[in-house]
Amino acid sequence: MYRAVPAQVDLPALEHEVLAMWDDEDVFAESVRQAEGRPLWVFYEGPPTANGTPGTHHVEARVFKDVFPRYRTMKGYYVPRSAGWDCHGLPVELAVEKELGFTGKQDIEEYGVAEFNAKCRESVLRHVDEFTDMTRRMGYWVDFDGAYWTMDKDYVQSVWWSLKQIFDKGLLSQDHRVAPYCPRCGTGLSDHELAQGYETVVDPSVYVRFPVRADEDLAKRHPGLSLLVWTTTPWTLVSNTAVAVKPDATYAVVRTADGETLLVAEELAPALFGEDHTVLETFPGTALERVRYERPFDYVDIPDAHFILLADYVTTDDGTGLVHQAPAFGADDLVTCRRYDLPVVNPVRPDGHFASDVPVVGDMFFKKADETLIADLEQRGLMFRHVPYEHAYPHCWRCHTPLIYYAQPSWYIRTTARKEQLLAENENTNWFPDTIKWGRYGDWLTNNVDWALSRNRYWGTPLPIWRCPDDHLVAVGSLAELSELAGRDVTDTDPHRPYVDDITIPCPTCGAEAHRVPEVIDGWYDSGSMPFAALGYPHRNADAFAQQFPADFICEAIDQTRGWFYTLMAVNTLVFDQSSYRNVVCLGHILDEDGRKMSKHLGNVLAPIPLMDEHGADALRWFMLASGSPWQARRVGHTAIADVVRKTLLTYWNTVSFQSLYARTAGWEPAAGAPAPADRPVIDRWVLSEAQQMAHEVDLALESFDTQRAGRLLSSFVDDLSNWYVRRSRRRFWDGDPAALATLHEALRTVTLCLAPFTPFISERVWQDLFRPTEADAPRSVHLAPWPAWRPELVDEQLSAQMDLVRRLVELGRAARATATVRTRQPLRRALVSAPGWSALPDDLRGQIAEELNVLTLESLGEESAGLVDVSAKANFRSLGRRYAKQTPLVAEAIAAADPAGLATALRSGGTVTIEVPEVGSVEITDEDVVVTETPREGWAVVTEGGESVALDLKIDEELRRAGVARELVRALQEGRKTAGLEVSDRILVRWATDDPDIVRTINDHRDLIAAEVLASSFEEGDGEGSTIETDLPVTLVIQRA
């Protein structure tokens, strides 16, 4: 026996019960365990940074990470899934610094690295709990007990091992380069970190005069000549070393309206000076090489410098075509200046402040110096123009400090050396959506630059390289290896700073004492190592790794193209010569209701747990999976989610509740048996066929990671089931018809299983209420059940098409009633139908139309009513166009001109008609080529669409009218039953009283029908106890429970 399913449901409360049940019965673990030995389907969880509170965008990715493993499990795969936590890195350090009130590295050093790292570890553990709560609440099944932590000792040693592989391949090296650097955090940033931190800022844009030295020939020809140099970083002018020009551009000496003489690229002169200037002389950039000038500031000593040099990268798109060179602060500048053997002078300290001994700007933060320097240039008359300039400038993605491009020593992984291989691996990867593969991600790979791996920080995987005073380097792959090198057992050491820093080894090359280099590594390398490091490979779990590499599926949001998607591919391709994932689903971002990014700043962040406790996790999940396109940025808000509940979840729930109500009322059990599907009424066969098709197509959609399509299929099936199958079959349920009950049971079983991966809570509850109690061998959870078996013998495509026709005809009939303003409750004598396929429609289906439209008979419009109709014929371009292409309009014209009635008659019998078309000749027309529309003439309500017509006979005689009144009485009584709070199976006593002879006659004529409809065991004239029914008819009705 089914459990009773109330019509009203509190979804969030239901979900909490289901969560408790999963815990009690250990369902998730069992779903994995019972699949052991089956084919593996490998999923990798991208570790969230255990820092800060999870947001609704975390729910998005996690819904997708859940739905496909659940689906694959149902399809018979073994899908183990471990949680993972990204523990290291600047975000954690920053959070701890903030807690402790620190402002920089010096505070950390004073506090003690060991103590600071202990705080970091503590902070990670704290934040992981919040993620765990959110993850459980949303029903994301992932194994927390087997979670990997990037700070675990074994994890760190696996990372070390992989770095040693890369070092041994000659791909890990130290280099001095100009790279983005955060002066606050005191560390360089990798390119994927840089990518996350561009902010639009207003910087000064300055055009500065650099006077050409008086002893230069050029200055002799043009006394008072200055170079006009443009920069948006005035603070770098202190270190001006040279000026670069484009060798193949044309430069001009220009006299301005003010009579001043300036040197700029010729094509930029109009933009700079307007039309009012005179070009005195032009020459190519090459002619300017080594022309000396007076530098703007002489605060620091830069020997043998300050002349013009040539560089191809200079453009004449904007600025002046003369580019200021400060090799310590620009990657291009460094390369160019080195070619001319110029010194690299850097007056800025690692903390971003000018050195104390620099005049004027000493100890000033680099950005702050702009103002002072500009004032000075203006005072000395060197400033030509000074305007604010809005542009995107990189900032530290965590602390928002403007970055400085800064020459610094750093460790690099030479990913550029393996670029071709990375591109080849990308070739073998399936991206969803596939545009990412060649677009955003492919583009990123094509423009790959070496990976700046090291960080001058504390809480991270220490770079496992030991160096002796003679710069011999050793890479170490584990603590065991380190013990051997050190000559003592250090395997119990925490591999983090500062402990590992204290271990020294004799240099294997020269025997001198070697120390570990001070850097830790980029946290993104940790997460990219997770395929092997999560298992502690190669130090253990070699077999498991062999099986679980690469992944069949990973999924994150689009910001990870340069994050995890990249590091995962890069690390594993470098170490194993193979990428670590085959299919990658790449989601769009989540925006607020107004289309803005969610940020604490705007106060528009939706906290996930309250959101789920209001609407339910299923609703949020369904929204993420099926509402809009997952690849696109989407707006999330309460209305959109409430809509999911109302539209899909409650419709499903109410169908379940309906089934439970009538099955229980009838005492029906699924085991009681029912006619074989083939022997059931046609509407049953139809819904079973639809269910099969739906399950099959949802299967295919999920196979190709298309949850949106799957969702559409599911919700439209739920709608069909509730608003067509149940609606049309209600009476059979009241009677406890086993065929109907069995059919709905089977249809609900199919849809419940298909919904399980999407909405695991409500489907679990339905499983517990309907299926677990009534099937002897039912799994104890829907999530332990297999995907519905494909039963093609139940599919009937012809029936499906016929039902579509029926539903279209019903629509036309309703529209006809509306135009005639005859309400549906009033029976009509007959309806006439004209539609292709009508004659083949089984009587059962015709009956559905008649009942739905409340007409006594249905007739074909063509058969006996020839005189009543107007016939028109229209060309079907789709079929004609294929044959006649260019001549289609001519043929169409000829069809329109032909006698439509004759055409229709000939074509209806399946024949063909030959018509003569000018310029084309004889054309043979079949019924496919023509849309025939028949329209009745007078006294009829007709609606026609696409060649299908329904006409209602509007004549209402006394008999029909009274039948209508009877039906009105029935409706009023039913309404009364409901208001009185009666159960649907309760019998009632009815008393009626009226002065209206017409009502008396109606009741006398229809007494049995009315009594049967409202379950009245007595239906008598007179007064009685009970509830009085409200009705617009002149009659008093009183009902009472029998």
Add this chain to the structure above:
RNA sequence: GGGCCUAUAGCUCAGUUUGGUUAGAGCGCUUCCCUGAUAAGGAAGAGGUCGGUGGUUCAAGUCCACCUAGGCCCA
């Protein structure tokens, strides 16, 4: 400056792969209908230059080119 995505009803979005002559749904609004599961359902109405221009084609929301605007990413 480059790459990618997006542009369809007041709002949120389908439809574009495979071109076919009345472009759909939901929400909201108006009117009506139906109700023995439903916080439902149905019909009609108002509401569309399918971002713009040009092209290909007998035929373009759909294919092509260019442009505009917005978003994301890179420089």
